[in-house]
Amino acid sequence: DSGVTQTPKHLITATGQRVTLRCSPRSGDLSVYWYQQSLDQGLQFLIQYYNGEERAKGNILERFSAQQFPDLHSELNLSSLELGDSALYFCASKPGGGRGNEQFFGPGTRLTVL
Amino acid sequence: AQSVTQLGSHVSVSEGALVLLRCNYSSSVPPYLFWYVQYPNQGLQLLLKYTSAATLVKGINGFEAEFKKSETSFHLTKPSAHMSDAAEYFCAVSDARDTGNQFYFGTGTSLTVIP
Numbered sequence: 656d657s658g659v660t661q662t663p664k665h666l667i668t669a670t671g672q673r674v675t676l677r678c679s680p681r682s683g684d685l686s687v688y689w690y691q692q693s694l695d696q697g698l699q700f701l702i703q704y705y706n707g708e709e710r711a712k713g714n715i716l717e718r719f720s721a722q723q724f725p726d727l728h729s730e731l732n733l734s735s736l737e738l739g740d741s742a743l744y745f746c747a748s749k750p751g752g753g754r755g756n757e758q759f760f761g762p763g764t765r766l767t768v769l
Numbered sequence: 770a771q772s773v774t775q776l777g778s779h780v781s782v783s784e785g786a787l788v789l790l791r792c793n794y795s796s797s798v799p800p801y802l803f804w805y806v807q808y809p810n811q812g813l814q815l816l817l818k819y820t821s822a823a824t825l826v827k828g829i830n831g832f833e834a835e836f837k838k839s840e841t842s843f844h845l846t847k848p849s850a851h852m853s854d855a856a857e858y859f860c861a862v863s864d865a866r867d868t869g870n871q872f873y874f875g876t877g878t879s880l881t882v883i884p
Contacts, residue, residue: 657812688872698859698874711871745812755801755820755863758872760812 658682659748659761667767673734676764680727680748686710687729688749688758689721693742704729706751736768771796771864775875783883788832788847790878792860795841801863802843803872804834808856816858819843830854855882 658681668674680687689701691714700713704723715721718736723729733740743765747758776791794800801820805813817828824836830853834845843860860875 657814659812697876700871700874703871713871747813755818757803757815757818760805760814762812 657759657761659746659759661744661746661761661764663764664762665765665767667769668736669769670736670738672736672768673732674736674766676731676733676744676746676766678729678731678746678748678761680729680746681750681759683750684748684759685727685751686749686758687723687727688747689715689729689731690745690747691742692745692763696742698745701731733766738768741766741768771800771862771873773860773862773873773875775858775860775878777878778876779879779881781881781883782850784852785849788845788850788854788880790845790858790860790880792834792843792845792875793841794843794860794862796862796864798864799838802834802836803861803863804828804832804843804845805859805861806830806856807859807877813859816845850880850882852882852884855880 660679662677685706688703691699701715703711707723721731743763745763747760749758772795774793803818804816807813817826819836827833832847858878861872
């Protein structure tokens with residue numbers, strides 16, 4: 656158990672819908688990273704937040720957005736869903752500072768778009 | 770930006786044989802390097818990391834990796850494969866110059882262990 660929790664574990668929805676994925680980082684970790692993992696794209700970095708502020712952006716679509724709240728949990732919002740958005744979505748957390756610190760991954764949310 | 774190349778998307782070894790998973794990185798400064806393992810339907814779990822201390826790094830489950838600056842490599846090895854080692858392995862590099870200490874992951878290597 657990494658200490659990072661993600662809900663829900665599974666999500667099935669239809670095209671055109673909007674969903675919200677939730678992530679609670681390890682206690683005290685200030686950074687949250689979101690990743691998408693699919694068979695054809697591999698592990699793709701989406702976005703990172705540090706202590707409530709957006710810090711880095713990766714291959715995140717405009718239909719996707721995220722935020723980190725004062726209690727440090729984070730939400731990833733996916734809208735106008737397409738079949739190709741079906742994937743595993745991971746969040747990871749990392750302590751502030753300490754350049755050699757590793758990211759701790761949650762168990763993931765499996766999104767299926769029908 | 771940093772990049773990581775994992776040679777061989779699929780590797781098969783016999784149980785008891787040497788495991789060698791290759792990782793090469795590109796970086797103009799000393800990087801921080803990580804190996805993660807992902808078992809089916811699970812998140813990524815850290816195996817080991819290199820943070821500019823000893824070049825030979827020992828990790829969990831009998832794995833180790835050696836940082837070779839001259840070859841820009843960080844290959845993962847295990848002397849004797851076990852059936853439970855079957856999983857996906859990811860190499861990652863972190864560049865402290867990046868805002869937010871972003872990690873760059875390789876495309877992964879799927880390890881199959883043949884009984």
